[in-house]
Amino acid sequence: MEQVEKIIDERIQGKALVTENKKENSKKLFIESYGCQMNMNDSEIVAAILDKQGYNTTQVLEEADLVLVNTCSIREKAETTVRKRLQKYNRVKQESNKTMKVGVLGCMAERLKEKFLEEEKIVDLVVGPDAYKDLPNLLEEVNEGRDAVNVILSKEETYGDISPVRLNSNGVSAFVSITRGCDNMCTFCVVPFTRGRERSRDPKSILEEIQSMVDKNFKEITLLGQNVDSFLWFGGGLKKDFKKATEMAQATAVDFAQLLDMCATQFPKTRFRFSTSNPQDMSLDVIHTMAKHKNICKYIHLPVQSGSNAMLKAMNRQHTREEYMELVDNIYKIIPEMALSQDMIVGFCGETEQDHKDTLDLMEYVKYDFGFMFAYSERPGTLAGKKMDDDVPADVKKRRLTEVIDLQQKHALYRTQAHLGKIEEVLIEGTSKKNPNEWKGRNTQNTVIVFPKEHYKLGDFVNVKVEDCTSATLKGTAVGYSDNN
Known part of the structure; x- marks a missing residue:
């Protein structure tokens, strides 16, 4: 299910963060992250805080003084993976590095709090997503032999004054x-x-x-x-x-x-x-701002979750199907070339065949460029988990998910085919996975384009003529630099 990767990027799950090492830092930090881009971003903030506490990052688990795993509570798979990782850390701790300290950060820490410390005894500290600035104090507690937990959710904490380390x-x-x-x-x-x-x-x-x-x-x-x-x-x-x-x-x-206007104006290149x-909070002012600035990409991730009003109500989404469709009409009216992507949950509590059909109808109406589609799985601690019956059988969920994915693939191809023959600006982001002689980048609509490398370099803005496509990727040839370099 290749489409899911755009939000939970499987390639970077559990990758140890690497930052620039300082000679004067004597301690070693091993930090790996699971989950969304917010989590990856948070790990960079944590590395920046601990850098000032004398920690360099390492990719060798066995030599670490401090091991941190930044967690996600959105999907069961991530939680299972994290539990397995904790068992691995524990083995290393017992066999070769008795002084190693282990901590759980992020959303799962928030949700499972003391459970980690008391039942699993592997973990020395538990730090919620708002308590990273408190890490130096928490580490002091741990070094004095006390368990440390800070999962207090802060009213002010936005990490505005910590510049994350970004070398990964x-x-x-x-x-x-x-x-x-x-x-x-x-x-x-x-x-x-x-x-x-x-x-x-x-x-x-x-x-x-x-x-x-x-x-x-x-x-x-x-x-x-x-x-x-x-x-x-x-x-x-x-x-x-x-x-x-x-x-x-x-x-x-x-x-x-x-804010968007300030950013685009101050940094025109x-x-x-x-x-x-979120559809309920999206104002058309945002769309007009996007239309005004060439350097704001014409792509919006606009999760809808379901095309059925009954499901939207059960999910407590603050918009109806009709309001969503009106928003989409207005977006396409103001910026006809806009690309939209969706999040879709199939098989939510009480979903009927008609509800499912409403979702497929909505997809036909919008024809999304990309999609992130999931079968509903109950998350402990949510309102649905406490109060609703997860009553759609697994085989029904599976069939509905397949239908949603198949329709999305059809629309994705329809959208990529619309680029054929056009010349589009691409920012070169790296080498194509399939061919070392090709660059890959994305156009303003967030669609991946691959083309021969020639003399172009990483970070160049290049105009590319689109000559071929699959449902996920455009292929073409560069025709020169764009005027944005």
Whole structure:
């Protein structure tokens, strides 16, 4: 199911983070991450904090003084993998490195808290996604022989003032977190419970971080958040407290469309993307801002989860099928070349054949460029897990998922074929996996394009003539540099 990789990128799961080592650092940190891009980003922040505590990163588990695993609670598979990894760390600890300390970070830490310390006895510290700044104190506790847990979800913590260490990337694209947490209580999702209430970062600190990325020659920045469209900076604090803010604070607040405009205006040679959007919070101001700037990519990840109003209600999504379709109509009206991608959950509690058919109908209506499709699996700690019956049989889920994936493949091919014969700007991100003599990059719609390397280099913006395609990839030949270099 190749489509899932775009959100949970399987190639980078469990990869040990590598950063630049400092001579004066004497301790070794082994950190690996599972889950979404937010988690990978968080690991870079953790490495930056621990760098100041004298830790260099290592890829050799056996030599580490401190082993951290950054976890994800979204899928069962990730949790199973993490438990296996913890057993492996434990073996190493007992056999060859008795002083090694082991910690669990991130969403799973938040959810399983003391369970890790008491039942599994492998773990010395448990750190939730808001407590990374507290790591130095927690490590002190551990070194004095006490278990350390800090999973308190913070109201303010947005890590605006820690510049993440980023050496594990392709050197071309970077990620900048703009919000943390989520206020949408979707019944299938554990994020509000693990990452807390929504709060936004100071735009000034975001622009400073982007500047530091641009200075290091990064060409593309993705603004990240569980829900970027509800970005709202009014001097700090939780988004839900906006109504209590002073008139002045409310009048001078910065929303997502304004932030996007500031980024694109200040860095005209940098490409911008963003993820994830929530249909209920997406304003057309954002679309107009995208239309105004060539350097904001014409691609939106716009999760819908289901095409059925009954399912949307059961999932506590704050939009109907009709509202979603109207939003899509408006997006295509303002930017006809826009690419859209979906998240789809099949087999949610109580889903009927008609509900499923409604989802297929919605897909026919939108014809998404990409999709991330899952069969529903119950997550402990969610409202659905507590209150709803996971009553769709596994074989039915499997069939429905296959139908959704097949339809998505058909639409993906329809969308890639629309690029044939066109000349499109591509940012070179790396060598093609299938052919070492070809570059790969993405066009503004986020579609991967491969083409012969010739004299072009990593990080170049190149105009490519599209000559062939599959449902996932475009193939072509470069016809020269674009005017963005």
